[in-house]
Amino acid sequence: MITVSRRSALMLAAAAAGGAGIATLALNAGDPPERVSSPPPPGRARWSNWSGLHTCDPEALAAPADVEELRDIVLKAKGPIRPVGAGHSFSPLVPTEGTIVSLDRLKGIVSHESGTATVGAGIRLFALGEALEGIGQSMEALPDINKQSLAGALATATHGMGRAFGSLSESISSLQLMTADGKVLECDAERNAELFAATRVSLGALGIVTQARLKTRGPLRLRRRTWFEPIGDAIAAAAERSRSHRHYEFYYVTFTGMAYCISHDETDTPVTPRKPNAENEGTEDLMTLRDWLCWAPWLRRLVAQGLISNQETEGVVGPAWRLLSTDRPKRFNEMEYHLPEAALKACLEEVIAAVERHSEVYFPIEVRFIAPDTSWLSPFFERASASIAVHMGHTQDHSFFFRDIEPIFRRFDGRPHWGKLHSLGARELAPLYPRWREFTELRRTYDSAGRFLNPHLRSTFQG
Numbered sequence: 001m002i003t004v005s006r007r008s009a010l011m012l013a014a015a016a017a018g019g020a021g022i023a024t025l026a027l028n029a030g031d032p033p034e035r036v037s038s039p040p041p042p043g044r045a046r047w048s049n050w051s052g053l054h055t056c057d058p059e060a061l062a063a064p065a066d067v068e069e070l071r072d073i074v075l076k077a078k079g080p081i082r083p084v085g086a087g088h089s090f091s092p093l094v095p096t097e098g099t100i101v102s103l104d105r106l107k108g109i110v111s112h113e114s115g116t117a118t119v120g121a122g123i124r125l126f127a128l129g130e131a132l133e134g135i136g137q138s139m140e141a142l143p144d145i146n147k148q149s150l151a152g153a154l155a156t157a158t159h160g161m162g163r164a165f166g167s168l169s170e171s172i173s174s175l176q177l178m179t180a181d182g183k184v185l186e187c188d189a190e191r192n193a194e195l196f197a198a199t200r201v202s203l204g205a206l207g208i209v210t211q212a213r214l215k216t217r218g219p220l221r222l223r224r225r226t227w228f229e230p231i232g233d234a235i236a237a238a239a240e241r242s243r244s245h246r247h248y249e250f251y252y253v254t255f256t257g258m259a260y261c262i263s264h265d266e267t268d269t270p271v272t273p274r275k276p277n278a279e280n281e282g283t284e285d286l287m288t289l290r291d292w293l294c295w296a297p298w299l300r301r302l303v304a305q306g307l308i309s310n311q312e313t314e315g316v317v318g319p320a321w322r323l324l325s326t327d328r329p330k331r332f333n334e335m336e337y338h339l340p341e342a343a344l345k346a347c348l349e350e351v352i353a354a355v356e357r358h359s360e361v362y363f364p365i366e367v368r369f370i371a372p373d374t375s376w377l378s379p380f381f382e383r384a385s386a387s388i389a390v391h392m393g394h395t396q397d398h399s400f401f402f403r404d405i406e407p408i409f410r411r412f413d414g415r416p417h418w419g420k421l422h423s424l425g426a427r428e429l430a431p432l433y434p435r436w437r438e439f440t441e442l443r444r445t446y447d448s449a450g451r452f453l454n455p456h457l458r459s460t461f462q463g
Contacts, residue, residue, distance in 0.1 A: 040057040041057055044057040044058065044059065045057070045058070045061050047061065047084070047087070047094065047095070047100055048087070049087040049088070049089060049090070049094065050086065050087050050088045050147075050331065051090060051331050051332060051333050051394040052331070052394055052395075053090060053333055053394070054090075054092045054094070054095050055095070056094070056095035056096060056097065056100075057097070058096055058097060058098060058099055058100045059078045059097065059098055059099060060077055060078065060098075060099045060100070061099075061100050061102070062077065062099060062100070062101050062102065063101075063102040063103075063104055063105050064101065064105065064106070065105045066105075066106070067106075067178070067184060067210055070101070070106075070178060070208065070210065071178065071182040071184075073099065073101055074178060074180065074182050074208065074451075075181075075182045077098070077099040077101075078098045078099055079096075079098040079099065079451045079452075080096045080097075080098045080099075080450070080451065080452060080453055080454045081096070081098055081099045081100075081101060081208075081451055081452055082094045082095070082096045082098070082099070082100055082101070082204065082452070082454055083100075083101045083102075083103060083151065083152075083155075083204050083208045083209075084100050084101065084102050084103075084152070085102075085103060085104075085122065085124075085148060085149025085150075085151055085152030085153075086124065086147045086148045086149050086152060088145060088147060088148050088152065088419070089152065089156060089418075089419035089420075090333050090334050090335075090419065090420050090421050091418065091419055091420060091421060091422065091456065092454070092455075092456040093155075093156070093203060093204065093418075093419065093454075093456060093457070094454070095454060095455075095456070096454045098454075101208065102122070103120070103121055103122030103149060103151055103208070103210075104122050104149075105122065106120040106121055106122040106210055106211070107119070107120040107121075107122045107123035107124075107127065108120050108123060108131070109131050109132075109135065110211060112135050112137065112216075115215065115216060115217070116173060116213055116214065116215060116216060117132060117135070117137055117213070117214050117216050118211060118212070118213045118214070119131070119150065119211060119212060119214060120150075120210070120211050121149070121150050121151035121154075121175075121209045121210055121211050121212055122149050122150070122151060123149065123150050124146070124147060124148065124149055124150075125142060125143065125145075125146045125147070125148050125149075125150065125153065125321075125325050126146035126147065126321075126325065126327075128150060128321075129142065129146070129319070129320075129321025129322070129325065130321070132216060132321070133219065133319060133321065136218060136219060137216040137217065137218065137219075138216060138217060138218070138219055138220040138319070138320055138321060139171060139214065139216060139217075139220075139320070139321065140165060140171065140215075140216075140217055140220070141159075141160040141161075141162055141165035141168075141171075141247070141324065142160050142168070142320070142321060142324040142325040143158045143159060143160050143168060143324075143325060144160065144161075144324075144325060144326065144328075145325065145326070145328055146321075146325035146326055146327060147327065147328075150168075150212060151208075151209045151212075152419075153168045154168055154169050154172065154175075154200055154201065154209065154212065155201065155202055155203050155204050155209070155418070156201070156203065156417065156418040156419035157169055157201040157373070157375065157377070157378040157379055157380065157417070157418055158417075158419060159368070159370050159380070159387070160247065160324055160325075160368075160370075161247045161248065161249040161324075161368040161369060161370070162242075162246060162247040162248070162369065162370070162371070163242045163243060163248075163369045163370075163371060163384070164246070164371055165247075165370070165371055166370060166371045166372060166373040166374075166378070166380055167201070167370065167373055167375070167378055167379075167380055169200035169201050169373065169375045169378060170200075170371075170373055170374065170375070171214055171215050171216075172200055172212050172213065172214060172215070173188060173189075173213045173214070173215050174186065174187060174188035174191075174196070174212070174213040175187050175188075175196070175199060175200070175209050175211065175212040175213070176209065176210045176211050176212075177195065177199050177206065177207045177208070177209055177210070178207050178208045178209075178210055179206070179207040179446045179447065180207060180446065180447040180448075180449065180451045180452065184210065185207075187199055188213075194438070194442065195442060195446075197374065197375060197376050197435075198375075198376050198377070198435075198438070198439050198442050198443075200375040200378075201373075201375040201376070201377045201378045201418070202377065202439075203377070203418055203457060203460070204452060204457075205443055205447070205452055205453060205457050205460075205461065206442065206443055206446050206447065206452070207446060207447065207452065208452075219319070220266065220319070220320040221266065221267055221268060221269075221271065221317060221318065221319060221320065222246070222247075222264040222265065222266060222267065222317070222318065222319075222320050222323050222324070223264065223265050223266075223267040223269065223315065223316070223317050224262065224263070224264050224314075224315065224316045224317070224318070224323050225262070225263045225264075225265075225314065225315050226260065226261065226262050226263075226314045227260075227261050227314075228253075228258050228259065228260055228261070228308045229258065229259055229261060230257060230258060230259070231252050231257055231258060231259045231352070233259070234250045234252075234259035234261055235259075235344075235345050235348060235349075238250065238344065238367070238369075238386075239341070241261075241263065242369040245263040245264065245265055246263075246264055246265050246266055247262075247263065247264035247265075247324065248261075248262070248263045248264075248369065249261075249262050249366065249367060249368045249369070250262065250367050251364035251365060251366050251367070252348070252352055252364055252365040252367070253286065253304065253308070253364050254286070254352075254355060254356060254361050254362060254363070254364060254365065255289075255290075255297060255300050255301050255304065255356060255359075255361075255362075256301055256304040256305055256308060257301060257305065258304070258305060258308050260282075260364065264320075264323060264324065267317055269317050270317065271317050271318050271319070272315075272316050272317045272318070273316075274316045274318055274322075274323075283330050283362070283363060283364075284330065285307070286304075286362040286363070286364070287362045287393070289303060289304055289362070290359070290360065290361070290362040294359040294360065295359075297356075297359060330393075331393070331394035332363060332391040332392060332393055332394055333391070333392055333393075333394055333396075333398050333421060334389055334390070334391045334420050334421060335389065335390050335398075335401045335405060335406065335409075335416075335420050335421040335422065336366075336387055336388065336389035336390075336416070336417040336420040337387070337388060337406075337409035337410075337414030337415065337416055337417070337422075338370065338379040338380060338385040338386070338387045338414060338415050338416075338417065339385060339386050339387070339388065339409070339412050339413065339414045340383060340384075340385065340386075340412070340413055341369070341384050341385065341386045343386070343412040343413065343414075344367070344386040344388075346412065347388060347408060347409065347412040347414075348365075348367065348388055350408045351365065351388055351390065351405060351408055351409075352365065354404045354405055354408060355390060355405070357404070358400055360392075360396060360397075361392065362393075363390075363391035363392060363393070364391075365388065365389065365390055365391075366387075366388070366389040366391075367386065367387065367388055367389075368386070368387045368389075369384075369385070369386055369387075370384070370385045370386075370387060371384060372384050372385075376433065376435035376436075376438065376439050377418070377433060377435075377436075377439055379415035379416065379417060379418070381433060381434065381435070382434070385415075387417070388409070389417075389420070390405055398421070401421055402421075402423050406422065406423060410428075415432050415433075425459045425460065426459065426460060426461055426462060429460065440461055443461060
């Protein structure tokens with residue numbers, strides 16, 4: 001989040017420590033090395049998710065070119081069959097000893113008219129934004145990460161930011177679903193209406209979504225503004241800002257006492273050049289401060305606040321798809337829960353205190369606002385929510401998330417992000433979702449043999 005160079009951060013850290021009469025030692029010296037694993041068995045390819053947390057050696061990796069090839073796989077391939085997009089989920093939704101099906105070849109705009117566009121479900125979000133811009137359309141809201149596939153983002157209720165906008169699933173007006181018997185069902189508010197309500201957020205447990213019709217609008221240009229302020233001020237102003245800005249979120253920059261705030265508002269002013277993503281560079285700077293000053297939290301906070309105090313408010317104008325969704329090359333693992341809005345302040349304060357008991361943390365804590373959803377298994381189902389996300393570098397030990405952070409989220413009636421880390425099974429999940437029973441009955445109807453259930457999903461839906 002901090003936009004100075006890493007060298008400047010190190011120099012300032014050294015100077016500050018030297019001025020205090022303390023020798024500086026790089027006690028952590030970066031994250032631990034990558035984990036080394038044995039090669040896959042002969043004749044099998046290894047699959048890994050984006051962060052490297054989950055791997056498997058499926059019997060087959062398939063990438064069908066069309067619906068007919070996909071049908072052949074669904075009917076004949078060894079199960080469990082699990083669809084995959086970008087592999088950006090941190091929960092084990094994909095791993096299987098059976099067949100992994102990539103939808104990367106089912107992409108592109110199939111058709112469009114005013115206010116709608118039908119696209120292949122395997123399209124990546126960065127490609128979707130550019131393709132819609134080419135036909136004079138755009139999405140109302142997009143998630144933070146631009147590498148995800150549309151199908152994966154729908155399946156996990158992936159969301160952006162903004163009190164007026166639900167998860168990406170709310171932007172879908174119809175979809176096609178291939179079920180375990182190879183049939184392709186058209187689903188919308190009138191045709192297979194219950195299946196439509198269930199499939200928009202289904203974790204891939206009902207079948208494979210092959211294409212979706214999006215609700216779109218004309219070109220959307222946003223003005224992005226970023227600034228730092230004390231975390232107490234950010235928490236106090238959060239509710240009002242989430243109402244007054246089209247999109248608003250903030251990050252707590254760990255071990256600084258400061259928040260990094262981001263607003264986006266619609267504008268027709270000319271597009272301005274945008275520098276490389278300063279937030280990615282800032283994460284590297286925060287890791288550097290952690291490496292040099294983890295032994296002195298007070299000094300780490302002092303140096304970070306000194307760096308932050310020199311930052312000016314940033315303003316930039318650009319197409320919404322370029323500003324709302326970005327590339328995040330720094331790999332991490334993440335836990336995110338969605339809470340009733342009224343619980344934000346109390347929950348966030350407890351989470352910050354729990355996180356800062358671990359000096360190795362350097363990723364900021366993210367806070368966003370999301371409108372109620374209508375999809376049965378959306379964490380935002382019939383509830384306006386505030387979301388809190390915690391992160392650790394992909395090679396770091398994140399086990400304290402489950403021990404120290406998740407119990408806080410659960411006490412505040414949190415629902416987990418389906419694509420992020422959580423430890424909940426069917427017994428804990430069922431009370432959180434008013435339509436849970438109806439969803440599980442549909443799942444048994446359309447996949448009675450559990451062809452799409454890997455071990456994680458069996459635990460999710462069957463206990």
